[in-house]
Amino acid sequence: MPFMEISKIEIFTGTVHFLAPFKISLGTSEFSEDVIVKIYADDGIFGLGEAAPAARITGESQETILGASVSIAQNLIGNDTDSMNALLDTIQSTILRNSAAKAAFDTALYDLVSKMAGKPLYRYLGGYRERVQSDVTIGIMPSAEAVTKAQRLLNMGVGIVKMKVGDKIDDDLERVKKVRETVGQKTKIFIDANQAWEPKNAVSAIRKFEKYDIDLVEQPVKASDVDGLSFVRKNVDVPVMADEAVHTPEDAIRIVKSDAADMINIKLMKAGGIYNATKIAAISEAAGLKNMVGCMMEGAVGIAAGIHFALSSKNVTFVDLDSDIDMKNTLTGMRMLPFVEGFREPLDGAGIGIDDVDSNEVKLFRTIKRRSSSRSF
Ligand SMILES: [Mg+2]
Structure with missing residues (x-):
C-alpha cells in the first residue's frame, strides 16, 4: 500500500456558548473561544481535533493556540501518516507547553489514522x-x-x-x-x-x-x-x-x-x-x-x-x-x-465518529498546504 502524506491542514476558530454561566472557584465563564484543526491526507480523508483554552490552568488563549497551531502545522505538513509516533513527537517537541494546541493536533491525527484504518478511535x-x-x-x-x-x-x-x-x-x-x-x-x-x-x-x-x-x-x-x-x-x-x-x-x-x-x-x-x-x-x-x-x-x-x-x-x-x-x-x-x-457512548462510524464541523459555527483562520509533493506516483 502506498504511504499517505499530510497534504493540508486547516485551522478554524469557533465559539461554544453555555446554556447558563458556569462558576468555579477560579472564575465564571459563559462561552469558550476554541480552535478546530482539520488534518487532511492525500486521499482527501481528514481528521478533526479541538483545543479549548483554559487561561488559568494551561496559560493559553485562542490567540496563543492559533500561533502555536501554525508552528505545529508547518512541522507536520508533508509527513508520512504511517509514522504516527514521529508525528506525535513532532507535535510535542515543536513548542514548550501550549498543551491544548498540541491536543488539537494529536487528536486530529488519531481521528485521521483511525478513519484510514476504518475503525472507531477507541x-x-x-x-x-x-x-x-x-x-x-x-x-x-x-x-x-x-x-x-x-x-x-x-x-x-x-x-x-x-x-x-x-x-x-x-x-x-x-x-x-x-x-x-x-x-x-x-x-x-x-x-x-x-x-x-x-x-x-x-x-x-x-x-x-x-x-x-x-x-x-x-x-x-x-x-x-x-x-x-x-x-x-x-x-x-x-x-x-x-x-x-x-x-x-x-x-x-x-x-x-x-x-x-x-x-x-x-x-x-x-x-x-x-x-x-x-x-x-x-x-x-x-x-x-x-x-x-x-x-x-x-x-x-x-x-x-x-x-x-x-x-x-x-x-x-x-x-x-x-x-x-x-x-x-x-x-x-x-x-x-x-x-x-x-x-x-461513542457515535457510530470510524474515528471519533464526527463527520465534520458545522461551517456556520467555525471560521477559517489559516490553511497550510504542502509546497510540492514528494510523491512519485
Ligand atoms: Mg477539576
Whole structure:
C-alpha cells in the first residue's frame, strides 16, 4: 500500500456558548473561544481535533493556540501518516507547553489514522469497554438552583454528581447538604475545590463535607503544592484526586513519588493529547492510582476524543466529560453527544465518529498546504 502524506491542514476558530454561566472557584465563564484543526491526507480523508483554552490552568488563549497551531502545522505538513509516533513527537517537541494546541493536533491525527484504518478511535487504540460512566458538574450557585439541577440530573439517570466548591465554606456546605438530600445515598457526590484551600484549611473543610458522604475530593490545594496535596491526602478519609497538579507524565511521577493522590484526572487539554494521556494512565496504573478523564470547555469534537480515549483505557474508571451537555452549540451542528442513563457512548462510524464541523459555527483562520509533493506516483 502506498504511504499517505499530510497534504493540508486547516485551522478554524469557533465559539461554544453555555446554556447558563458556569462558576468555579477560579472564575465564571459563559462561552469558550476554541480552535478546530482539520488534518487532511492525500486521499482527501481528514481528521478533526479541538483545543479549548483554559487561561488559568494551561496559560493559553485562542490567540496563543492559533500561533502555536501554525508552528505545529508547518512541522507536520508533508509527513508520512504511517509514522504516527514521529508525528506525535513532532507535535510535542515543536513548542514548550501550549498543551491544548498540541491536543488539537494529536487528536486530529488519531481521528485521521483511525478513519484510514476504518475503525472507531477507541478500537484503533485497543478498545477496552463500550461505554463509560460520566459525572455531571454542578457549578457554584445558590442551593435552590443546585437542587433543581440535581433533580434534573437524577431524572437523566446520572449516577455521579460533581460539585464545585471553594467559594464561601458555609454556602458550599449548605449546597452539598441539600444536593445529598435530593439525590439520596445511591448517587455519588464528588467535590472539586479547584485549588481554593490552604492545606490545613482543606483538611478541616473536607472533614465537614465528609458528613454528607462525599466520595472524592478533587484538587483541594494549589496546583504547585504537591507536599500540601500529600498532607491533605494523609489527613482525610475521602480519596483525593489530583487535577491541576498533573498536566504531563512528569507531573504524574511527582504525584506518585510524594504519595499525594489516590487518583489523577487526565485531561487531553492539559496533557497535550492522547499520546501523553496514555503515558499518564500507564504511570498511574503501575503506581496503583486510578484515572478519571476530565474536560475543559470542549465542544463535541474535543469531548468525543476524550470519550474514545476513556473507552480504550483500563485504568480510567469513570469520566467527567460533560461540557457538551450544558452547551447551546458544539461546533458540529449537534446539540450534544450521546449520554445514555449517565453513560457516555461513542457515535457510530470510524474515528471519533464526527463527520465534520458545522461551517456556520467555525471560521477559517489559516490553511497550510504542502509546497510540492514528494510523491512519485
Ligand atoms: Mg477539576
